[in-house]
Amino acid sequence: MEVHNVTADAETFTCNAYLATGERTTLVDAGAWGPVVDAIRDHTDDLDAVVLTHQHGDHVQQLDRVLDAFDAELYAYAEHPRRDHALEDGDELLVGDETCEVIYTPGHADDHVSLVSGQSLFSGDVVVHDDGAFEGGSFGRTDRPGQSREREIESIKEILDRMPDGVEGMYSGHGGVFHGDVRSIVEKALERAERREPKYPDE
Template identity: 70%
Template sequence: MEVHTVTAEAESFTCNAYLALGETPTLVDAGAYDGVVDAVREHTDDLDQVVLTHQHGDHVEQLDAVVDAFDPTVYAYDDHPLRDEPVTDGSEVAIGDEAFDVVYTPGHADDHVAYVSESTLFSGDVVVHDDGAFDYGSFGRTDMAGQSRERLVQSIRDLLDRLPDSVEHMYSGHGDTFSGDVRDVVETALERAEQREPKYPDE
């Protein structure tokens, strides 16, 4: 499956938004980069759907612009004015050329989900490969209102339970993409999250 990070040129804060090409061209998160529509059009004029990992502003700010430009079907866990189809834990969604299971992974956000296929993980913010706190296995922050480290830890455990050993590509909401032993990255993130220590000094 061909995947492009269409927020790569952003100079302001945004999540990573991923364009997965194939039988079902899909944007995973819309991001906050005002050039995302043009970035998608560099690769395709046909965007079938947008799937959201969660609805924090850095993941959905440009959703209106993407919907206006491409009229895709929008999938999300929680209600949203532009949502066409709800996803729930255990749902299946086609992304690019693969079928993905939806795994409910709250803690960083109450509506957070990850998408898992036999080869690929779109993890959103529940687990990331690297960020300003850790390299090779980090996790979403839980120090803001409505967030929970305990629930995030359980979500990472749930994700591991549903993660096939064959997964070798990880596309997270922040940081770099990763190809290799994705399970090891997620297990490392879990070990760090389980220590219950603040991720950031002011947490």
Template identity: 70%
Template sequence: MQVITVTADAETFTCNAYLVLGERSVLVDAGAMDGVVDAIREHTDTLDAVVLTHQHGDHVAQLDAVLDAFDAELLAYSPHPRRDSPIADGDTVRIGDEEFEAVHTPGHADDHLAFIGDSTIFSGDVVVHDDGAFDYGSFGRTDMAGQSREELIDSIREILARMPDSVENMYAGHGEEFHGEVRDVIETALERAEKREPKYPE
């Protein structure tokens, strides 16, 4: 299974949009980078599906462009005008060559999903390896309207409870991809989130 960050060359703010090639070609989030369709076409002419971790603007701004360019199915937790299939907590989704369990992980966003497989997690924004706040084990921001630190803490705990120890690849909505002791990264993020301190001190 090959995972390509098709927004890697973005010059403006976007999430990481991941093109996963294998038995089923899937884009995890569409991002907000102009030219993402061209970046996808550098690697494949077909796209079977787009799955969304959540529908914040930096994850879906280019969604219409991607769906217009490819005859791809759209899967998401919450309704979207172009959604073909809903994804509920516990559903299984094939991404690339692997089956992933969808885990509802609110806190950063009410509709947030993480996708957990045997070797890989697409964690969206609920937990990341690195960002502007922490370099090893960080968590999604919860200081904006509709967000909840308590829900996010519960979501990270749920990921740890449902994630097999065999997971060694972490692809988050922001920051760098990580390969190694993914559980340790997520446990570190949980410890930081549980302190209930502002993520970005003024």
């Protein structure tokens, strides 16, 4: 399975939107970058599904444009007027060529889910590799209304409990893609989250 960050060239704030090509070509998050449809078409003419990790603006701003351009089904945990399929914890979903388990991972957002297969982790904003605050394992911010560090910690633990050994690709909502020992990155993110210190102390 090939995974392309189709918002990598964005000059405005957006999440990473990942196009996984293969048996079921899938976009994980739509991002907030205007040319995202053209970036998708650089890799494929067909898009089977869009999966949302959560519905913060930087992940869904271009969703209508993507859905209008492609006859794709929308998967989301929370209600959305264009949702075709409701995601639930424990569901299995084909992303590209990999069967992923849906893990409900609230904390950064009440509707947050992560996707994990035997090879890959699509972690949204719960766990990232690098984000300007930390390198080599960080976690989504939890200092805004409706967010919870305690729920975030439990979600990271849930990923560790349910992620198979050998996962080597981590595709997070922000920062860079990581290839290597994904478990070590998630463990470092948990360690930092459990300190319960402000992630951005100056804000």
